[in-house]
Amino acid sequence: MSNEIITDVVIIGGGPVGLFAVFELGLLDLKCHVIDILDRPGGQCAELYPEKPIYDIPGFPMITGQGLTDNLMAQIAPFGPQFHFNRMVTSLTKLDDGSFRLTTDAEEVFVAKVVVIAAGGGSFQPKRPPVEGIEAYEGKSVFYSVRKMDDFRDQDVVIVGGGDSALDWTLNLQPIVRSLTLVHRRDAFKAAPASVNRMKELVMEGKINFLLGQIGKLDGADGQIDHVHLTMDAGDLSIPATRLLPFFGLTMKLGPVADWGLELNDNLISVDTEKFQTSVPGVFAIGDINHYPGKLKLILSGFHEAALMAQAAKSVVAPGERVVFQYTTSSTKLQKKLGVA
């Protein structure tokens, strides 16, 4: 197939541990592609606590989730990892030659000699809002993300939420919709102040509506909504709507990983503690998603696992080749790879 991406290693998950794996694999000359469901690197650090201080990263008395992500991105830059964001790996199969074929929900195909699963708590997926019967409308008139703006053209759109996703899509969709109503539970927003100000201007200009309230019931038929009921302090209201975009944050689900034939232990992937290899040789699991006796879900444990995994991964990619263990402090070879010698 012509659109296959062929590489040494595919890393599933671009959180801190997946990122550091690029470094350890890179020192051993292994090229990596990193696939993540989020739209940026950092995983939980970027999504759940970008501003939250972390106190147990060795050498950093305090660093934020975003700060750690930024530093790791700088640290791995010499190895030129290729990132593929906004996609989920949907299948993993072993080929006859021992390599692995992975497909994504963006319809890409990767062929890799080694697969490293660094998927943390699983893949981030949108939270379903507390609205009864909403499932019946999902994918037809209720969406949790905007894949094609054209689906919203000339529609009566209701957007729910107060974060960046809700505000960004309010601003982006406003020019093409027939009407747009932003609904949020309170008059305070987590989104960037500039977006909030722009939204307020649009309200003043009469181009969009803003309502303080919560969504309740949906009316419609055959997957197509026609009205959204709102519960508001000012009294309940039903507004005409043909598209609903609820942004209630993200939650983590193990997702397709569960179907790849790997031995699991309570929704975690069992690995050995020498190579951090799964029950399928050539597939490794590091960080929060793995399980072994004594496992601690710490970022620093994931870093250690990445280093040992990389040695084992090298012998899978280059069987028979002697892996020489070197230090970055003394090896000019490694320093060349890092671009400092």
Add this chain to the structure above:
Amino acid sequence: MKIHVTDQDGQEHELEGLDGWRTMEVIRDWGLNIKAECGGACSCATCHVYVDQEWFDKLPPPSDDEEDLLYSTLDKKPNSRLSCQILLNEDLDGMRVTLAKSAAKD
């Protein structure tokens, strides 16, 4: 100090609490069915509990972030709280909470 936690199956557990710990951490440490996926960052709502009224009234009020998250659950009640936001102290010795369905692991 002790806290009493009723799980999603109605089973009651008396747990040894520690001053300064988050209620979520105690519940997780004792292996009850709590997902607590964000680890106490007040950003996921998967440590949702109902606090018995007597104890609910003793808690500092929730932050706006906590309230937003509680409203994102399917099973919010007037005495809902996120257990990661309840810091234990001697005044809460004997507190009774019930794990919400929405706090259960998948």
